[in-house]
Amino acid sequence: MTDKGPSERIAAVVVTHDRPKLLLECLASLIAQSRPLDAILIIDNASEMSTREALHAAGFTDSGGKDSTLTYCAPGRPAIQIRYLRLEENTGGSGGFKRGMELGYNSGFDWLWLMDDDSEPELRALELLLAGGDTTPGSETLLLASKVINEKGETLRLCRGWFDKELVKHNPLPESDYRLETTFVGYATFVGFLVSRRGIAVTGYPDEGFFILYDDLDYSLRLARHGKLLLVNSSVVVHKELMRSAQGAPAADWKRYYRLRNRIFCAKRHGGKTLPIIVLFAKLFLNELTRARNAGAGRKGAHLRLTVKAYFDGIFGYWGKRVEPGSC
Known part of the structure; x- marks a missing residue:
């Protein structure tokens, strides 16, 4: 295990579409992290004007425009760069994360922390994620994943697991693995998904052809060909809407x-x-x-x-x- 080196730069990538309230809650939790982020990259999948208005009112953009970069200073917190980019077309989660990862990689960040806009990492999530895994250059670990829970505190087991190539099915991680400090996994969803620059260099970006769903499984399996994916159970992210949709009506x-x-x-x-x-x-x-x-x-x-x-x-x-x- 290693602590964060002074040269490591980490950006969060948040993809959003027409959920301004949840987005603001996600951003607040990212800004409050005990290990400060160096930047937050917000990719807006062609949302209505209300998203831009909410971000501007909260001070996260310098205007109501479609492309903004500013330095945000919250009281008592280090300054953080916030980049907002509104896409002209809704490219789905896969297209949004691809665009955000391209921005992050081309900006020279060492790690990118992927989040849905309905995610809320706990205060020490990033700090514990970095402390739990090997982040030294050349490490075999290309991904550090947080544990994902719902708003009731229940582990969302489908978010982490293994892919059975022979039976062609993805199996959620057994409950016993969540009692370990760390454990390797075969796939992780794009919630609390901290991928290294080296991982992106050898794997590329998410396949935007998926539009939504299974893009994170596909990317995880491609990433795992080149290195290891590690779950750090002390690092926790709450995924809100996943639970709500599971309890509601059948999917559209x-x-x-x-x-x-x-x-x-x-x-x-x-x-x-x-x-x-x-x-x-x-x-x-x-x-x-x-x-x-x-x-x-x-x-x-x-x-x-x-x-x-x-x-x-x-x-x-x-x-x-x-x-x-x-x-x-």
Whole structure:
């Protein structure tokens, strides 16, 4: 274990879309970190004007414009650079994180800490993350990951785990592994995801073709080809909306399309033998047929058409934003 060296520069990358209240809460928790960040890079995925207005009112941008860089000075805190960039088109989480990582890497930062806008790291999350892993140049550890919990304090186990190449499935980390100080993992979601400059250099950036969902699994598996991914359990990040959406109504059809298409694509890209992949495809299709039968009278046909589209696009590699968010 090593402490942060004086030359290590760390920036948080936060991707947001039309959630100004949650974004401000996320930024407040990042600014309050016991180990101060050197910068925060905010990538705005074509949000409505309310996001820009909220950021400007809080002093995080120098104007209501689409591109801003300033030095923010909170009372009693070190100065921190805040860069805000609004994209002209909603590129999804994958496109947003790709753009943010490009900015961070090209700006010379040593580590980038990825966050959704509904994430809130605990006060010492970054300090403990750095203390728990080897951050020396040349280390095999390319990623340090925080433990992710919900607002009730329950561990969100799906956020960290291992990918079974032979069975073509991702398995959440067992509860016992969260009782260890640190443990290696096979994948981590883009929440409390601290990736090194060397990791980015050998892996590249997230594949923006995913748009949303499974982009972090894909990136983790690509990153793991070059080094190790370490979970530090003392470092904790609260993920708010993930819990709320899990407890609410079923996912919107447009999200279901991306989940199905991208899972099929990940199976093709990272799976092992052909037979388990075929079995997975058949199982997923049967699940969707069951959902279609249980859908309302006016939605069965649309459900099946979207399922077929997801399969076709995933198998034949039709990539990018193929279904507009909120359209179904």
